[in-house]
Amino acid sequence: MINRILVANRAEIASRVFRTARKLGIETVAVHSDADADLPFVAEADHAVRLPGNAPADTYLRSALVIEAAKVAGADAIHPGYGFLSENADFARAVEAAGLTWIGPAPESIEKMGSKIEAKKIMASAGVPVLEAPASPAESDLPLLVKASAGGGGRGMRIVRTLDALEAEVAAAEAEAKSAFGDGTVFVEPYVEAGRHVEVQVVGDGAGNVAVFGERDCSVQRRHQKVVEESPAPLLPDSVRSALHEAARNAAAAIDYRGAGTVEFLYDAASERFWFLEMNTRLQVEHPVTELVHGVDLVELQVAVAENGVGALGGVSTGSTSVDGHAIEVRLYAEDPTADYQPQSGTLTALEFSGDARIDAGYTSGSEVSTFYDAMLAKVIVHAPTRDAAIRRLSSVLRTARIHGLVTNREQLIGILGSDAFRSGEVTTSLLAKEAFLSTTEDPGAPVAAAIALAERTRRPGIPVAWRNVPNQPQRTVFEDGSEDGIVVEWRGTRDGYVIEGQAVEGFEVVSATGDGSGRDTVVLEKDGLRTGYTVSIDGASVDVDSAFGHTALKRRPRFTDPALQTQPGSLLAPMPGSVISVLAEIDQDVTEGQPLLVLEAMKMQHTVTAPTDGVLTQINVKPGDQVAADEVLAVVESVESVVEPVETTKEETA
Incomplete structure (x- = not known):
């Protein structure tokens, strides 16, 4: 019997394992880096042990440190979650050598599948098709x-x-x-251009008994990282579905697999052929969709197999379990899809969801998102009787969510779910390479609502804001939009309320403006007979506006700009906090627009900083190994036009 589980992981997966542990009456232990000390998963655990440092190599990847934390906390089992040490055979052996229960497959199975090269050889011998x-x-x-x-x-x-x-x-x-x-x-x-990523969930007991819990389609990916996952896979012929399940069962049985695992395949719909990609010897990020359609708790099954040992399943299920409805999961990332998926870091001022959905989140409102780990904030999962109903419900949950403080891929997710390509079920792994599904819809009422909410903050009760007996110039509130003029909202305060002026916001009438004392203001606007309510949240110069049209993040432009804050033309600013991996050019070197100049690493991904224009690299402020902050000046490129060539003159000309 397991009495106390340490989860050798962080954020949402740690919280997820804790949830099942509490249900089973098992105590929990969290380990955390310094950057993660204030995240929800630490507070949710019964006990917590600090891993000094921030980088994964100093914390979650130090197996000896994690095992020592288990001993300090009196844990008798370790669950690895996913990522980090979850597929490290040496770590699994060390856990067992320490007298702890390893909630995962046998180290030998991890080893066999840990190398994709060796895994392919084993699968080919087991009759599983490989590329x-x-x-x-x-x-x-x-x-x-x-x-x-x-x-x-x-x-x-x-x-x-x-x-x-x-x-x-x-x-x-x-x-x-x-x-x-x-x-x-x-x-x-x-590389199969139009392939689909279809994977099969298995649970084995190490004695050849393998339960198959259907399949998931994970074809919607960016940078080969899954973004949308669903179960069951759409448009999959029954013959292919059965063959996939059988191949996965054979793959798991070939290595006497124990615990939960996933066998991943590449499927070509045109030929109805599939090939083995890899086996993940752990719990998958997307496991919730399987749990919802099969009515199973995969973490609970992991614990049961770990407690009962080889033969725990006893052949209870050697075929596919029944499927109830359809489930879809999206991964909400702190990243900017319009800037090549640049990861974001900083304070997540709001993360709130409404509607019928399962939210597996690693953060909450007020959490600090660091640069040291993956950029995923939460998984949003819905379960409905049909695929169409699931798509509509999930779209609604995303649209009505309050997500403030950081740029996320929320709008892109909504665009994907609403696209004809996704709704038809005919998606491939190249979907996002062909179309980004980035919404360009702007809500002209959002700046108006923001300006009125800001005005309300300065108004004395019972007195119209900025009201004058003799009206003069209208009040102006300006928001940044990257242009010289910005977004300008002109308004007047009168005895009868606010009057909106200016061509950019022409036709809007302010119906009401109220605050609830919690930092949120409600502004109701009307235009052309359509009345819309806006919820406005103000945090310094940052203003977030939510309405039925979606979310708009605004930044108020200060009335006066500090010259010291101006950056030199041609400055290359760090797009996010991170570390400098390499510098690819030298001072005084001629460079061309788009030429790679530096490589940064943040959130486990590398990002190349390129020259903004043809010119000369006149300044480099960093070297490999340096840690940089967001918006820090990394280098300066002077454009060709700004570089003045010296004019050669003769003595006579200068005399």
């Missing part, structure tokens, strides 16, 4: 995919479309894999 790469690729073999052997999540993965780019892409993949997983081994396989 084979040519020993000497030719033009006819393109495109190719370079993949990290030891990891996943899109890191260490590159698509190669020309043979002359193969060597460079392999080197880049090796570097990223080494940074992310400590192992730079990569391999090459054919």
Whole structure:
């Protein structure tokens, strides 16, 4: 019997395991880095142990430190979650050697599947179809995919479309894999352009008994990282579905698999063929959709197998369990899809959801999102009788959520769910490469509501704000939009309320403006007979506006600008806090627009900073290994036009 579980992980997956542990009457222990000390999962645990430091290599990836924390806390079992040490065979062995229960597969199984190269050999021997790469690729073999052997999540993965780019892409993949997983081994396989990512959930007991809990479609991906997952997979012929389940069962049985795992396949709908990709010897991020449609708690099954040992399932389920309705999960990331998915960090001032949904979140309102870990904030999951009903319900939950303080992919998720491509079920892994699904819809009423809410904050009770007996110029509130003029809202305060002026906001009438004392103001506007309510949250110069039209983040422009805050033209600013990996150019070097100049690493991803224009690199302020803050000046490129060539003159001309 397990009495106290330590979760060797963080954020939402730690909270998820704690939830099942509490249901089973098992005490919980959290481990946390310094950056994570105030996150919800730490407070949710019965006990917590600090792992000094912030970087994964100093904290969650130090197996000896985690095991010592378990001993200090009196834990008798360790659950690894996903990522970090979850698929580290040496860690699993060390846990068992310490006399603790390992809630995961046997170390030997982890080892066999840990190398994608070796895993393919085992699967081929078990009769599971695999993709084979040519020993000497030719033009006819393109495109190719370079993949990290030891990891996943899109890191260490590159698509190669020309043979002359193969060597460079392999080197880049090796570097990223080494940074992310400590192992730079990569391999090459054919890249299926219009493939679907379909995976099968299995639970084994180490004695050959394997229960199959259906499949998930995880084809909607960015940078080979899953964004939307659903179960069951749409538009999958019954014959293919059965064959996938059987292949997954054979794959798990081939290594006497114990515990929960996922066998991932690449499926080509045109030919109805599929191939083994990899086996994840752990709980998947997207496991909630399986739990909802199959009515099962996969963490509870993990604990049961760990407690009861080999043969725990006893052949209870050797076929697919029944499916109830449809479930869809989206991953909400702190990232900007309009800026090449640049990760965001800082204070998440609001994270609130309404509606019928399961929210597995690692953060809450007021949480600080650091640069040290993955940018996922929460998983939003819905379950409905049909796929169409699930899509509509999930879209509504996302639209009505209050998410403030950081840029997220929320609008992109709504765009994906509402697209014809997704609604038809005909999605592939290249969907987001073809279309970003970025909403360009702007709500002209949002700046008006924001300006009125700001005005209300300065008004004395019973007195119209800015009211004068003799009206003069209207009041002006300006919000930043990247342009010189900004978004200008002109308004007057009268005995009868506010009057909105200006062409940009013409036609709006202020029906009412009230505050609830909690920092939120409600402004009701009317235009062309349509009345709309806006909820406005103000935090210094930042103003967030939520309405039926969606969310608008605004920043109020100060009336006076401090010259000291101005940056030199051509300055390259750090897009996010992070560390400098490499500097690719030298001072006084001629550079061209788009040329890579520096590489930063943040949230386990590398980001290239490029030259904004043709010119000369006149200044470099950083070196490899430096930690930089957001908006810090990294370098300066003077454009060709601004570089004045000296004019040679003769002595006679200067006399």
